[in-house]
Every structure is written in structure tokens, then in C-alpha cells.
Amino acid sequence: MIGLLNRLFTRAEPVLSEASARDAAVISSLHALSFRRGWSEHEIEALLIDRNVVTHRATSGRTLAGFILSRLIDEEAEILSVAVAPAWRGRSLGRNLLNLHLRRLAGLGVSAVFLEVGESNTPATKLYERAGFHEVGRRENYYQETAAKGSTAVVLRRDLA
Numbered sequence: 001m002i003g004l005l006n007r008l009f010t011r012a013e014p015v016l017s018e019a020s021a022r023d024a025a026v027i028s029s030l031h032a033l034s035f036r037r038g039w040s041e042h043e044i045e046a047l048l049i050d051r052n053v054v055t056h057r058a059t060s061g062r063t064l065a066g067f068i069l070s071r072l073i074d075e076e077a078e079i080l081s082v083a084v085a086p087a088w089r090g091r092s093l094g095r096n097l098l099n100l101h102l103r104r105l106a107g108l109g110v111s112a113v114f115l116e117v118g119e120s121n122t123p124a125t126k127l128y129e130r131a132g133f134h135e136v137g138r139r140e141n142y143y144q145e146t147a148a149k150g151s152t153a154v155v156l157r158r159d160l161a
């Protein structure tokens with residue numbers, strides 16, 4: 001009985017795989033939970049069926065635990081979004097998703113990956129620094145936090161070749 005209860009209440013370790021258009025609704029929900037401006041299910045679905053977009057997901061049972069999504073342009077890629085569900089944050093899932101994603105991009109012939117991150121977003125900045133990204137630019141007042149004050153976006157790059 002105790003074994004059964006343990007199995008029911010212990011979250012399965014997330015499994016990483018490529019996402020498909022069927023994941024649009026759950027990715028849209030996690031995106032809305034993680035960012036000030038959410039993407040609609042329709043916007044996410046359009047990305048998921050775009051042949052130049054690569055998306056990975058982490059699922060724990062039937063629950064989406066995280067995702068990462070990039071757009072490819074020639075030999076470069078831009079990470080458009082990455083998020084881990086609050087219950088799974090700080091448990092290396094972001095790192096595992098990013099590593100798998102970068103390996104896949106390298107396999108597709110991508111030589112450089114770019115992204116923008118809010119200057120004050122410490123978990124994301126640490127995640128990218130650990131993965132070998134470095135700063136190549138800044139956009140002041142990029143994210144509008146209040147009517148009067150925006151926050152700086154840092155542009156990061158990592159070479160894969």
C-alpha cells in the first residue's frame with residue numbers, strides 16, 4: 001500500500017524529447033506562467049509547425065515540466081524561449097534541456113546561437129553562462145517593466161562549431 005502511495009505521489013523524472021504541434025496548449029500555458037507577455041496557443045502552434053523552428057520538451061508523466069524553442073536562420077539560431085515549470089526549477093532541468101537542444105542544433109549544422117536575457121534574470125543568466133554563452137551586446141530599456149522604467153536586455157552568443 002505504501003509503495004503504491006509513493007508511486008502515486010512521487011513525480012516521475014522528466015523525459016526529454018522533441019515537441020510537436022500537439023504540445024501547443026501546454027507550452028502556451030507554461031509560457032504564460034513564466035513571462036509577463038504570454039504567447040497564445042495559436043502563436044505557439046505556428047512556431048511548432050515551422051520547419052525552421054526546433055523545440056524540445058521535458059515531460060513528467062503527462063505534465064509539461066519545461067520547454068526550449070529556437071529559430072534557425074542559415075547557420076545561426078536564436079533561442080526564442082525557454083522555461084521550466086516552477087515545481088521543477090533549480091533541479092538542473094533547464095541545464096539538461098539546454099544541453100540537449102544545443103547538441104541538436106549542432107547536429108543540424110548551426111555554428112552560432114544567440115539569445116536575449118533580462119539583465120536582472122539571475123537563474124537564466126547563470127544557466128547560459130554555465131553553458132558557455134558570452135555577452136556580445138546590450139539593449140537598454142528593452143523590457144518595459146513599468147511605464148517609467150525598462151530593464152536592459154543582454155545579447156548572448158555561443159559558438160558551436
Ligand SMILES: CC(C)(COP(=O)(O)OP(=O)(O)OC[C@H]1O[C@@H](n2cnc3c(N)ncnc32)[C@H](O)[C@@H]1OP(=O)(O)O)[C@@H](O)C(=O)NCCC(=O)NCCS
Pocket residue numbers: 034035081082083084085088089090091092093094095096116117118121122123124126127130
Ligand atoms: C531560467 C530557467 C529556465 C532555469 O531553469 P532551471 O531548471 O531552474 O535551471 P537549472 O536548475 O538547470 O539551474 C541553472 C543555473 O541557474 C541557477 N539557478 C536556478 N534557480 C536559481 C535562482 N532562483 N536563483 C539563482 N540561481 C538560480 C542554478 O544554480 C544553476 O546555476 P549553477 O549551474 O551555477 O548552479 C527557469 O528559472 C525559468 O523557467 N525561469 C522563468 C522563465 C525565464 O526566465 N526563462 C529565461 C528567459 S531568457
